[in-house]
Amino acid sequence: MIRAAYPLVLVAAASAPARAEPALCPTAPSTLAFDLGSYHGSAWITDADGRAAFAGGTRFDCPASTGLHAWQSCNFSVCDLPDGDYGLRFSRMKPPAEIAFTLSGGKLRLAPTELAVQAGNYGIDATGSRVAVTFDLRGYDLPWSLEAWPPPAFHGTDTGHRGQAEGTIVTLSLYPATPYAVRFGDRPGAVVTAGFDGALHVAPLAGSPPGHPLRLQDNRLILRTAQLTIAPLSADTTWHIADTSPAPGPRTLVFAASSSIRVSDDQHATSETLTLDDECHPTLSGAGPSGFTVTAPLGCSH
Numbered sequence: 001m002i003r004a005a006y007p008l009v010l011v012a013a014a015s016a017p018a019r020a021e022p023a024l025c026p027t028a029p030s031t032l033a034f035d036l037g038s039y040h041g042s043a044w045i046t047d048a049d050g051r052a053a054f055a056g057g058t059r060f061d062c063p064a065s066t067g068l069h070a071w072q073s074c075n076f077s078v079c080d081l082p083d084g085d086y087g088l089r090f091s092r093m094k095p096p097a098e099i100a101f102t103l104s105g106g107k108l109r110l111a112p113t114e115l116a117v118q119a120g121n122y123g124i125d126a127t128g129s130r131v132a133v134t135f136d137l138r139g140y141d142l143p144w145s146l147e148a149w150p151p152p153a154f155h156g157t158d159t160g161h162r163g164q165a166e167g168t169i170v171t172l173s174l175y176p177a178t179p180y181a182v183r184f185g186d187r188p189g190a191v192v193t194a195g196f197d198g199a200l201h202v203a204p205l206a207g208s209p210p211g212h213p214l215r216l217q218d219n220r221l222i223l224r225t226a227q228l229t230i231a232p233l234s235a236d237t238t239w240h241i242a243d244t245s246p247a248p249g250p251r252t253l254v255f256a257a258s259s260s261i262r263v264s265d266d267q268h269a270t271s272e273t274l275t276l277d278d279e280c281h282p283t284l285s286g287a288g289p290s291g292f293t294v295t296a297p298l299g300c301s302h
Contacts, residue, residue: 022054025079030122032081032108034088036062036074037127039173040162041090041149045078048085050094061150064160073127088116088124090175091148096193097177099124114196115175130173131198135214136222137168138301139254140184142261143242146172147181147188169220181205182214184223185242185261186273189213192221211278213256224257226280229295237291238266241274255282257300265291 027033036043042061045053052058062074081103088099100111101124110118116126137144141156149162157165163172174180176196181188190212193201200219204212214221231250232239240246241253246266255261260275263284272286280300284290 020080021056022081023079024057024060025077027075027077028079030106031077031079032103033077033119033123034060034075035119035123035125035127037130039074039090039126039130039175040064041146041174043076044089044092045081046087046089046098048087048100050087050089053081053086064150064152064162088126090178091180093179093181093191095178099126115177126175129176129196131176131194131196132171133174133192133194133198133200134169134171134220136220137170138223138225139168139227140223140225140256141254142185142244142256144182144184144256146174147183148178153183184213184256185259187260189256189258208258211258213258224280224300225254226257226276226282226296226300227252227254228274228282230263230274231293231295232265233291233293234267237268239292240264240266255280263292 025031034043040062042059045058047053060076083103083105085102089095097113097115099113099116102109107121108118110116110124115129116124119125137156143153143155145153152160157168157170159165159170163170174194176194179191179193182190182192188205188208191203191205200216200221202214202216202221204210213224215224229250229252236248238246238248241263242261255276257276257280258278260273262271263274264271268291270286270291272284272290272292275283275285282294282296284292284294
C-alpha cells in the first residue's frame, strides 16, 4: 500500500498587532474630536488625576491668529485613546471645574458640565461657554501674555487679532472656571479666573513676590502702572527693552507694577533687569555696574 507523503507544515501563530500609541491626529469619523470654536489658547488632555494622559504631545495650541474665514474653528482630535477616564483643561493649573469624560468601548460619555456639550458618540463641543474678560492696560505697550495661550506675546493692545481692542482696553474670550496666569514682561504676575457668570477673581501667583499688577474694578482688570524714563549713561548708546526696536538716548515708557523686564545695551552687548515692586518702585540689577539711569514717580499712577 502506497501512502502519500504530506509535507509537514508549521503554521506560525500570528502575533497580535501592536496597539497604536495615543496621539493628537487629524479629525476623522469615529475619532474623539474637540471643537473649541474661535478660542486662541491651548488645551491639555489629562488622565483622571490631572496628569498627562499619554506620552508625547498632550497639549494642543489653537492658532495664534484668526483664520481666513470667520467660521473656522480651533479643533483637534485624539487617536487610539484607550478606554478610561480623562479630562480636558485650558490651563496647567488645577481648575475649579474641567471637562471630564469617559471612553467606554471606544465611545464617549461626557460628564455633566457647563463648559461643553457632547456631540454624538465621539465629539465634545466647547464653543459656547467662554466669557469676555476685559483688561484696561492704561497705556502699557510692552509684552504681556497669558501662560495658557501660545506665543507670540501681545504688545499693549496689539493681540494679533486674538482679542478685541478699543482705546486702552483689551477684551479676551476665556474659559470660565480656568485659572490663567497673566505675565507682564518676564514673569507671571497674577492669576485671573472668571466664573460662569463672567464675574472675575484675581490673586497673586503662588510662590511669587507679594502683590500683583492688576486691580479689579467694576468687573474689569485694571493694570497698575508707572511711567518711567530710562536713559543710558552715554547718550549715544543704542539700547532696547524686550523686543522693541533699538535706539539711542532716553525713552519714557509705561511699566507694570510687580513686574520685571530686560533692558539691553546693544553697543556693549550687556543687559540688566528692570524690576518694579508692588508700589512701582524700580530697581536695575545686572552682573556689573549699571549702564542706565531710571527716573520714576513716587509709586504707581493707577
